[in-house]
Each structure stands twice: as structure tokens, then as C-alpha cells.
Amino acid sequence: MNVISPQAAPPQASSKYDLGFARWVYANVEGGAKMSLCMQCGVCSGSCPLGDAEMDHGPRKLFMMVRAGMKDAVLGSTTIFNCTSCYNCVVRCPREVPVQYILQSLATKAVAEGYAEAVKTDNTRFSGAFNWSTAKFGRTDERLMTAKYYFSFGLIAAMKMSMANLKIALSMIKRKRMHLGAPHRIKGTGELRAILAKAAEIESSAGGGS
Amino acid sequence: MTSKKYTYYPGCSSEGSGSHLHVSTTAVAEKLGIELVELDDWNCCGASVAHVDGGYLPTVALSARNLALASGQGDQDIFITCAACYLKSHQANEKIRGGENMRGKVNDALGAAGMSYDGGLSVRHACEVFVNDIGLDAIKKQVSNPLDGLKVAGYVGCQTVRPFANTERGGNFDTYDDPSFLDDFIEACGAEAVEFDNKTSCCGGAIALMSPDKSMGLIKNILEEAKQKEADCIATPCPLCQQNVEMYQDMINKEFGTGYQIPVVFHTQIMAVAFGLDANKDAALDRNTIAADKLTKIANKN
Numbered sequence: 481m482n483v484i485s486p487q488a489a490p491p492q493a494s495s496k497y498d499l500g501f502a503r504w505v506y507a508n509v510e511g512g513a514k515m516s517l518c519m520q521c522g523v524c525s526g527s528c529p530l531g532d533a534e535m536d537h538g539p540r541k542l543f544m545m546v547r548a549g550m551k552d553a554v555l556g557s558t559t560i561f562n563c564t565s566c567y568n569c570v571v572r573c574p575r576e577v578p579v580q581y582i583l584q585s586l587a588t589k590a591v592a593e594g595y596a597e598a599v600k601t602d603n604t605r606f607s608g609a610f611n612w613s614t615a616k617f618g619r620t621d622e623r624l625m626t627a628k629y630y631f632s633f634g635l636i637a638a639m640k641m642s643m644a645n646l647k648i649a650l651s652m653i654k655r656k657r658m659h660l661g662a663p664h665r666i667k668g669t670g671e672l673r674a675i676l677a678k679a680a681e682i683e684s685s686a687g688g689g690s
Numbered sequence: 691m692t693s694k695k696y697t698y699y700p701g702c703s704s705e706g707s708g709s710h711l712h713v714s715t716t717a718v719a720e721k722l723g724i725e726l727v728e729l730d731d732w733n734c735c736g737a738s739v740a741h742v743d744g745g746y747l748p749t750v751a752l753s754a755r756n757l758a759l760a761s762g763q764g765d766q767d768i769f770i771t772c773a774a775c776y777l778k779s780h781q782a783n784e785k786i787r788g789g790e791n792m793r794g795k796v797n798d799a800l801g802a803a804g805m806s807y808d809g810g811l812s813v814r815h816a817c818e819v820f821v822n823d824i825g826l827d828a829i830k831k832q833v834s835n836p837l838d839g840l841k842v843a844g845y846v847g848c849q850t851v852r853p854f855a856n857t858e859r860g861g862n863f864d865t866y867d868d869p870s871f872l873d874d875f876i877e878a879c880g881a882e883a884v885e886f887d888n889k890t891s892c893c894g895g896a897i898a899l900m901s902p903d904k905s906m907g908l909i910k911n912i913l914e915e916a917k918q919k920e921a922d923c924i925a926t927p928c929p930l931c932q933q934n935v936e937m938y939q940d941m942i943n944k945e946f947g948t949g950y951q952i953p954v955v956f957h958t959q960i961m962a963v964a965f966g967l968d969a970n971k972d973a974a975l976d977r978n979t980i981a982a983d984k985l986t987k988i989a990n991k992n
Binding site: 510529530533534550561562563565566567568570571572580582585587588591592601602603604606607608609610613614618619620621622623629635647648651652653655656657658659664666667668671672675676677678679680682683690 | 702708733741747750751755871896899905907909978979
């Protein structure tokens with residue numbers, strides 16, 4: 481709500497503002513320490529392919545929200561999930577703030593902290609399907625990963641999504657670009673799972689991402 | 691010609707949606723004196739999505755296993771064709787090289803499988819190898835079937851150049867906003883590279899796969915400019931760009947009332963044709979869902 485509007489509600493004392501949040505981000509998010517260098521110039525938001533259309537706040541504004549301690553609004557934002565990883569912001573930032581790395585790391589934190597908005601995003605479902613395939617086979621089986629992703633929305637939604645993409649799938653099969661038959665499986669799946677489990681254990685004990 | 695040896699990491703798309711990049715790269719590499727030895731038992735790099743649900747360190751660890759396996763195959767550079775595989779592998783390698791803290795954590799994780807990695811290798815993009823190790827003159831020398839009259843829109847995309855193309859460890863091979871390497875490859879093959887303002891615009895990447903509605907507009911911009919510039923085809927080095935820009939054309943036509951039918955090929959498919967190689971066996975032109983008719987015709991006249 482616009483604060484200068486006469487209809488604006490009075491500020492509420494709430495947990496919406498967590499003044500320790502910025503410090504937590506600086507210490508725990510990849511590239512977070514450099515966020516304090518942000519001078520709010522807006523090159524990142526201006527360079528962002530989906531900033532206008534699909535993000536509730538551009539990266540510039542999101543960084544100010546971090547400073548203001550708006551933890552719930554930041555970790556519940558669509559900004560951190562609609563980053564396409566184009567890296568325009570990273571190479572253009574005049575202060576060399578690694579914007580994409582920070583957004584990516586915030587998305588991981590939002591899911592790990594169980595933010596409802598974060599947990600139900602397409603990205604979290606897609607990432608889950610992707611990691612399922614990697615842990616099971618060692619590689620991404622595009623066909624099974626996609627099916628797993630569709631079914632994360634439920635049976636009926638999965639049927640609809642499959643039908644909408646049927647023509648694409650058939651053309652890929654015809655052109656030898658969709659693998660049929662048993663998934664390609666690496667020899668070292670056990671080894672890979674042991675590495676991933678250990679990495680997850682280290683990450684949770686350190687609590688950090690940088 | 692004496693060959694230079696690399697450890698080749700083809701990535702998961704090479705077994706599916708990007709199989710034509712794998713086929714054409716293998717064919718072209720042989721002509722250019724690039725000896726590719728596939729990384730044995732390689733795993734997925736995690737691309738732009740694994741971190742969301744998988745966490746930060748596990749995502750680095752995915753690449754770390756590949757790097758550890760590669761160091762067991764010798765100290766030659768790692769050669770990667772896929773933009774996302776390159777990005778994640780190079781990024782992980784630089785993180786491991788960059789600090790003892792990260793190197794220690796990664797090696798603790800690798801230790802769970804009795805593996806280790808010290809950061810001693812270099813991870814390189816195939817296009818950077820073409821530019822820095824092979825050179826345009828050597829590419830031109832292989833051209834026996836120049837692509838006269840073919841107009842190509844060189845679409846680089848994002849992660850092939852960003853954020854490493856203009857760094858020392860990334861080989862300093864081009865700029866982030868206006869790279870010339872792809873146009874140079876196209877022209878070396880005898881085709882015309884049209885001015886293409888969208889050459890480094892984003893197609894939506896993985897967002898286009900999971901939520902096509904969000905990034906159809908981005909892909910449309912790329913297609914529209916290619917049409918305006920009367921390009922016979924779009925050429926890209928990135929398997930995800932190739933897939934997104936090609937496979938969503940029907941969906942975009944339905945949504946926007948357009949009539950795009952623009953072939954999207956890999957730079958290596960173009961090179962394979964110019965090098966006089968077979969249209970299907972080497973250039974894998976039979977794998978494009980929108981047939982690159984003009985390019986195929988040139989290949990078959992040979």
C-alpha cells in the first residue's frame with residue numbers, strides 16, 4: 481500500500497521486519513558480503529529479462545528489502561525464483577555485486593526454511609525432479625524427469641501438461657532426441673549418493689552457503 | 691595435423707534433446723585435430739536448477755565428482771559443449787581453486803566415496819577452445835563446401851559467455867554483450883552472419899522448460915528479429931537455447947498469431963556441412979525438428 485495515500489493503514493508492529501536479517505544474509509548467502517556494496521543504481525533490474533514481467537520486485541528493490549529486514553517478503557518473493565541465470569546482472573554491476581549468486585542462494589535458503597511460497601514454486605518441483613533423476617541414475621533422464629515434474633502437480637494436472645506438450649515430445653522422439661528404453665545409469669550411483677549425502681551433512685552443520 | 695587431447699564432458703542433453711550437438715561436435719573436432727576422450731562415468735552437473743531443492747554444497751559436489759574423475763584421466767583440459775555444464779563445472783572448479791575453506795568442504799564430501807580433487811584442472815568451453823587453441827584460420831582451412839548465400843542469425847545466448855568469457859580463467863575469448871566468435875565461425879564457413887541485436891538475449895533457460903508461459907515473449911523477440919533480418923536459420927552453441935527456440939515455435943505461433951518456422955541449428959552443424967561432412971551422419975541435420983532445408987541442400991550438393 482502506498483504510504484502517502486490517505487487510505488494507508490498505520491504501520492503495524494509485527495514480525496515482518498527482522499533487523500538481523502541483513503546481517504544473516506551477509507554472512508550466510510553466497511556473495512552476501514558484497515551486498516553491502518550495492519548503491520541502488522538499478523543496472524541489475526534494468527538488465528533482467530524477466531524482471532518486469534515475472535518478478536514482484538526487481539533485484540535492486542529486493543536488496544533494499546533485505547537491508548530493511550523484510551525477511552518474509554524477501555524469502556516469499558517471486559524474484560528469487562524467476563531468475564533465469566542469464567548473468568547480465570553479474571557482469572554489469574558496477575560494484576561487482578554477484579547479484580545472480582545472491583538470488584540463487586536466497587532461493588535455496590527460502591526452500592530450506594520451508595517458506596510456503598518457495599516450496600510450491602515450479603522451480604522447487606522442477607529442481608526436486610531433476611535431483612531425483614541425478615540421485616537415482618547419476619544423470620538427468622529428460623523424459624522421466626519431466627514426467628516426475630508434471631506429476632508433482634497431481635494426476636489431472638500432469639495429464640493436461642502431458643497433452644499440451646505431446647506434439648513436442650513426439651517430434652523429439654521422431655528426431656532421435658528423446659531417449660527411449662532404460663535410463664542411462666552411471667556405474668558410480670552409490671558413490672555419487674554418498675558424496676551428496678556428505679555434502680548435505682556438511683552444509684546443514686555449517687548452516688552457511690558461502 | 692597433430693591432435694590436441696581433451697577430456698570431453700558431453701552432459702546429459704547429449705543423450706537426448708541435444709544429441710545433434712554431440713554428433714556434430716564429435717565430427718567437427720576430428721577435422722580440427724581435437725582429440726576428445728570422454729570422461730568416464732560422468733554425472734549430471736545440476737545445471738541452473740539443482741541448488742533450489744538440493745542445496746549449495748551438494749550442487750558444487752556434483753561437479754566436484756566429475757572434476758575428480760577427470761583428474762584421474764590425466765591433466766589435459768576439460769572440453770565442454772553445453773553452456774550450463776560449462777558454467778557449473780567451471781564455476782565449481784574456480785570455487786575449489788579459490789579458497790581453502792571450499793576446497794576442504796568439497797574434499798570432505800568427495801572423501802565419502804574415497805575421492806579427492808585439488809583444483810588442478812582447467813575447465814574450458816568448446817567455443818573458447820575453437821577460438822584460442824584452434825583459431826579461425828584453421829577452421830577456414832577445413833572449409834571445402836562454403837555455405838554461399840546462407841544467411842545465419844548467430845544467437846549466442848547467455849551462459850556460453852556470461853560470466854566467464856572475459857575472464858582470464860575463462861580464456862578471455864570474447865565480450866559479454868557483443869561477442870563476435872559465433873559470427874566469425876559462421877563467416878569462416880562462407881555464410882553471411884546477419885546483424886543480430888538479440889545475440890545475447892536470454893531465451894528463459896530452465897524457466898522456459900518448467901514454465902513456458904513465463905518466457906514465450908523472450909523467445910518470440912529472438913524469432914522476430916531473425917525473421918526481420920531474413921535469416922535462413924538461427925545458429926547457437928547452447929543446447930538449451932537450441933531446444934527452447936526451436937520447440938516452442940508452434941506454441942508461440944498459437945499464442946501470438948505469428949507464423950514462425952525458423953530452423954535453429956548448432957554452430958557445429960553449420961561447420962560440419964562447410965567441412966564437407968555428411969548431412970545426417972555428421973551434421974545430424976535429420977535431428978532438427980524444424981528442418982534446415984537450405985543448409986541440408988548445401989550439404990547434399992557436395
